[in-house]
Structures are given as structure tokens and as C-alpha cells.
Amino acid sequence: xxxxxxxxxxxxxxxxxxxxxxxxxxxxxxxxxxxxxxxxxxxxxxxxxxxxxxxxxxxxxxxxxxxxxxxxxxxxxxxxxxxxxxxxxxxxxxxxxxxxxxxxxxxxxxxxxxxxxxxxxxxxxxxxxxxxxxxxxxxxxxxxxxxxxxxxxxxxxxxxxxxxxxxxxxxxxxxxxxxxxxxxxxxxxxxxxxxxxxxxxxxxxxxxxxxxxxxxxxxxxxxxxxxxxxxxxxxxxxxxxxxxxxxxxxxxxxxx
Amino acid sequence: xxxxxxxxxxxxxxxxxxxxxxxxxxxxxxxxxxxxxxxxxxxxxxxxxxxxxxxxxxxxxxxxxxxxxxxxxxxxxxxxxxxxxxxxxxxxxxxxxxxxxxxxxxxxxxxxxxxxxxxxxxxxxxxxxxxxxxxxxxxxxxxxxxxxxxxxxxxxxxxxxxxxxxxxxxxxxxxxxxxxxxxxxxxxxxxxxxxxxxxxxxxxxxxxxxxxxxxxxxxxxxxxxxxxxxxxxxxxxxxxxxxxxxxxxxxxxxxxxxxxxxxxxxxxxx
Ligand SMILES: Nc1ncnc2c1ncn2[C@@H]1O[C@H](COP(=O)(O)OP(=O)(O)OP(=O)(O)O)[C@@H](O)[C@H]1O
Ligand SMILES: [Mg+2]
Numbered sequence: 001x002x003x004x005x006x007x008x009x010x011x012x013x014x015x016x017x018x019x020x021x022x023x024x025x026x027x028x029x030x031x032x033x034x035x036x037x038x039x040x041x042x043x044x045x046x047x048x049x050x051x052x053x054x055x056x057x058x059x060x061x062x063x064x065x066x067x068x069x070x071x072x073x074x075x076x077x078x079x080x081x082x083x084x085x086x087x088x089x090x091x092x093x094x095x096x097x098x099x100x101x102x103x104x105x106x107x108x109x110x111x112x113x114x115x116x117x118x119x120x121x122x123x124x125x126x127x128x129x130x131x132x133x134x135x136x137x138x139x140x141x142x143x144x145x146x147x148x149x150x151x152x153x154x155x156x157x158x159x160x161x162x163x164x165x166x167x168x169x170x171x172x173x174x175x176x177x178x179x180x181x182x183x184x185x186x187x188x189x190x191x192x193x194x195x196x197x198x199x200x201x202x203x204x205x206x207x208x209x210x211x212x213x214x215x216x217x218x219x220x221x222x223x224x225x226x227x228x229x230x231x232x233x234x235x236x237x238x239x240x241x242x243x244x245x246x247x248x249x250x251x252x253x254x255x256x
Numbered sequence: 257x258x259x260x261x262x263x264x265x266x267x268x269x270x271x272x273x274x275x276x277x278x279x280x281x282x283x284x285x286x287x288x289x290x291x292x293x294x295x296x297x298x299x300x301x302x303x304x305x306x307x308x309x310x311x312x313x314x315x316x317x318x319x320x321x322x323x324x325x326x327x328x329x330x331x332x333x334x335x336x337x338x339x340x341x342x343x344x345x346x347x348x349x350x351x352x353x354x355x356x357x358x359x360x361x362x363x364x365x366x367x368x369x370x371x372x373x374x375x376x377x378x379x380x381x382x383x384x385x386x387x388x389x390x391x392x393x394x395x396x397x398x399x400x401x402x403x404x405x406x407x408x409x410x411x412x413x414x415x416x417x418x419x420x421x422x423x424x425x426x427x428x429x430x431x432x433x434x435x436x437x438x439x440x441x442x443x444x445x446x447x448x449x450x451x452x453x454x455x456x457x458x459x460x461x462x463x464x465x466x467x468x469x470x471x472x473x474x475x476x477x478x479x480x481x482x483x484x485x486x487x488x489x490x491x492x493x494x495x496x497x498x499x500x501x502x503x504x505x506x507x508x509x510x511x512x513x514x515x516x517x518x519x520x521x522x523x524x525x526x
Contacts, residue, residue: 251401
């Protein structure tokens with residue numbers, strides 16, 4: 001309770017000081033729109049549907065790309081951790097490529113796929129996949145080998161060991177990796193939407209970019225705010241419950 | 257299979273360790289952890305292995321468990337060659353090795369779930385029976401990290417007992433516990449051993465513990481790992497770790513142990 005109050009007070013005072021600075025008249029509204037302007041834009045764009053459509057388009061791309069990244073990243077991370085040959089090849093590749101900021105994939109994607117959905121998907125998958133591989137790999141390698149030995153004595157082998165021992169033992173790392181993957185996917189999608197202008201769908205990134213071109217600062221700031229809110233919501237709804245569960249089960253995480 | 261069958265006392269197993277040799281090569285050189293070790297463990301015997309650190313006790317236990325293979329020699333369980341882990345031989349490791357992603361019941365169920373012939377309801381009942389046996393039925397839904405060290409070892413014991421193995425291999429299971437908890441567990445393990453009829457091979461550093469629990473105590477010496485002496489402990493059960501007769505045995509064993517491990521400081525406690 002006290003915690004939510006402190007959060008609310010903090011954000012309210014942030015908004016108030018922003019409003020105050022905007023009203024002081026030092027900066028033109030083109031440079032610094034007031035929070036009220038931004039809210040107004042959000043209201044109007046919600047009513048005429050622009051925001052809904054853009055958010056929907058973006059979320060669709062995000063979920064598809066992120067899903068693909070997880071679908072391939074988790075199994076690949078599992079196998080790179082368990083087989084030395086894959087560790088030294090694919091693992092090393094992932095480690096290297098992971099350091100690439102996702103926006104660096106955009107020129108390549110544009111050359112290969114042109115201004116298409118595929119280009120966008122490619123960028124998001126590239127942004128997600130490698131970090132998920134690394135996180136899963138790290139999680140499996142951090143697992144105490146005694147778990148495997150104990151499981152073997154009880155008759156676990158093959159797929160059973162993978163699903164019932166290795167996977168759950170590395171879950172805390174995995175959720176960390178999924179969270180990071182989500183953040184990376186989000187970043188790469190925004191980069192992709194800003195650079196890839198296509199006719200198949202108009203996402204939040206494109207809305208942001210158009211705002212800049214039209215010098216509509218209220219639109220730019222509004223879209224940024226929405227991106228932040230979606231990120232926060234995802235964290236709260238998708239990852240926090242898992243993390244709380246782990247901390248409770250494992251007895252980790254004294255600071256909550 | 258019904259629950260009665262799952263809980264029934266099955267015949268304990270006879271183990272023959274026949275000329276087992278195992279060495280490890282690292283960049284520091286080659287260590288002969290076990291040098292031509294032969295032991296026969298009778299059905300239902302409680303055998304204790306004692307020896308200073310590094311004399312190959314864990315290695316031997318792992319080989320009996322089928323987790324390691326010997327360089328030469330072989331292990332027979334009821335006359336059949338051991339080639340890998342088997343449900344007839346359960347292990348209790350020095351660290352509890354419980355799975356933190358499962359609760360207490362889930363841990364005890366882990367091995368049972370892999371045991372064919374039982375449905376889930378029966379498995380649960382079997383698991384509860386063993387949790388009751390180790391005195392933890394109230395904690396079946398507790399998380400592992402919420403348990404004390406002694407409770408964790410009890411859960412590990414229940415987990416090892418649940419699939420109803422013929423042999424229990426215990427590697428210094430109580431080493432990390434305080435004296436009081438340990439004494440309690442000595443009572444528990446003797447009670448369970450008598451109730452559930454198992455062959456037990458029990459590794460320890462603690463001579464008194466060995467004399468208290470074992471029908472027979474084997475002394476190991478390191479570099480290379482060999483059996484140096486054997487003691488029969490003919491005391492009635494249940495034995496009290498603090499009894500005077502027991503002290504006589506442990507003094508005798510300690511003296512023998514000191515006889516061949518005088519050079520470096522050893523970690524053997526009386
Ligand atoms: N995987 C391994 N690689 C290299 N050396 C090993 C390995 N396992 C055991 N050893 C060596 O073999 C010897 C016997 O080890 P083991 O663990 O069986 O001793 P132990 O009698 O159980 O000792 P402790 O009482 O301290 O547990 C030791 O010198 C150890 O260093
Ligand atoms: Mg050992």
C-alpha cells in the first residue's frame with residue numbers, strides 16, 4: 001500500500017513539474033509539449049482508432065517475432081549447454097552476435113527482404129534469439145551436476161531428464177533470459193518500424209517517426225509514453241508472477 | 257501394483273565388489289582412488305565405510321550406484337553385473353541434492369513417478385507414508401529452502417526410500433548437521449532400517465557414527481585407496497551413540513585408523 005502510494009506520488013510530481021516547465025513559456029510547444037497536450041493527443045488518437053490500430057499492429061509483430069525467438073532460442077540454448085561441439089560453434093556465434101545492437105540488423109534486413117513484414121520479423125527474431133540462447137545456455141551450465149546424478153539414480157534419463165530436471169533447474173535463468181529477450185525484441189521492433197516503412201501495417205514505431213516528420217511533438221511523446229507503459233505492463237503481467245514464484249520456491253531474492 | 261505391494265518389504269540385495277580399481281588422471285597427476293578393492297555386503301547388512309578424506313569412499317559408493325564405472329573389476333548386485341544406475345540401489349548424497357523447483361512432496365514423488373505399475377493416487381500415498389516415516393508429514397507442501405538442514409536430509413532419506421530400493425547407499429548424509437540432530441537421525445535410520453529391511457552402505461568420517469550404525473565397519477586408507485581393516489560390531493540394537501560399549505569399539509577403530517594415517521593430519525573424528 002505504502003509502496004503504491006510512493007509510486008503514485010513520484011509519478012504525479014514528475015508530471016506536475018513537466019507541466020510547470022511547459023507552461024513557463026521558456027520552450028516552444030514544438031520542442032516541449034505539455035502533458036495535457038500529450039493526453040489530448042492520446043484521447044483523440046484513441047477515439048479515432050489510430051492508436052489502437054498501431055498498437056495492435058506492433059503487438060502482433062512483437063509477439064510473432066518474440067515467440068519465434070523463444071521457440072528456437074530455448075531449445076538451442078539447451079543443446080549448446082550440453083554438447084561441447086555446439087557450445088564451441090553455435091554458442092560462440094550467439095555470444096558474438098548478441099553484442100550487436102539490434103538496429104544493426106536493419107540494413108541487412110532491408111537488403112534481403114526489402115520494405116516488407118519479413119524484414120521486420122527478421123530484425124525482431126535476430127534481436128531476441130541470441131540473447132535467449134545465451135541466457136538458456138548459462139542457466140543450464142549453472143545447474144549443479146548433483147541434480148543430474150540424483151535424477152539418474154531415480155531412473156530419469158533422456159527426454160525425461162531434459163524436461164523434468166534440466167529445464168526446471170535453469171528456469172530462473174530462463175525467465176531472466178526471456179525478460180531480456182522481450183526487451184531486446186521491443187527495441188529491435190521499434191528500430192525496424194522506424195526504418196522500414198511499409199504499407200502492410202502502421203505500427204507504433206511508424207507513428208513515432210511520422211510524428212517527428214510532422215513536427216507533432218505531442219504525438220512523439222505520447223507514443224513514447226505508450227511504449228513505456230506496454231513495457232511495464234508486460235513486465236508486471238508476464239514476468240513478475242514467475243519471478244515471484246521462483247523467489248518463493250528457491251528462497252532467493254531477499255530484495256523484492 | 258497396489259500400495260501394499262509398493263510398500264511391502266522386498267528382499268534386500270547382496271552386493272559383491274570384486275577387484276575394483278579406479279584412478280583419476282588430472283593435470284596434477286594420477287590418483288589411484290581405489291586399488292583392487294573387494295568387499296562382500298550381505299543381504300540386509302548395515303556396512304559402514306570409514307577412512308580419511310580422499311581414500312575413495314565416495315568413489316566406491318558411486319561405482320556401486322552405477323554413476324561411475326570402475327577401470328577394472330566389477331560390482332554385482334544379487335549376482336548381476338551393475339552397468340548403470342538402477343531403482344534397486346538408491347543414493348543419499350552428502351549434500352541433500354533435493355530439487356528446489358519441487359516442494360517436499362514433489363521431491364519424494366520424483367522417483368516414484370518413474371516407477372511403473374502405480375497410479376498417481378497410489379504414488380501420493382506411498383510418498384506420504386515415507387514422509388510420515390521420517391516425521392515430516394506436516395511439511396509435504398513446504399519449499400525445500402524453508403527446511404532446516406536436518407529436515408532436508410530427512411526428505412532426502414524419504415526420497416531415497418520411496419521407490420522401495422533393495423540397497424541404500426549413503427554418502428556422509430549427516431556430516432553437515434549438528435550433534436543433536438544427528439543423534440536423532442541415528443535413531444531414525446536404525447528404526448527405518450529395521451522396519452524396511454535394506455542393505456545399507458554408509459560412508460562416514462565419524463568413527464563413533466560408524467560403530468553406532470554398522471554391523472560391520474571397514475577402514476580405508478588413501479593413496480592408493482585400499483581396505484585396511486575390518487571390525488564387527490556386535491552390539492544389540494537400537495544402539496545409543498553415547499553408550500560405553502560403543503565407545504570401546506570406536507576407540508579400537510580409531511586406534512587402528514591412527515596406525516596407518518599418522519603422517520598428514522587427517523579429518524577423522526572420533
Ligand atoms: N572426478 C574426479 N576427478 C579427479 N579426481 C577425482 C575425481 N573424483 C575423485 N577424485 C580423487 O579420487 C580420490 C578419492 O576421492 P573420493 O571422493 O572417493 O574420496 P572420499 O574418500 O569420498 O573423501 P571424502 O571423505 O573427503 O569425501 C581423491 O583423491 C580425489 O581427489
Ligand atoms: Mg566423499
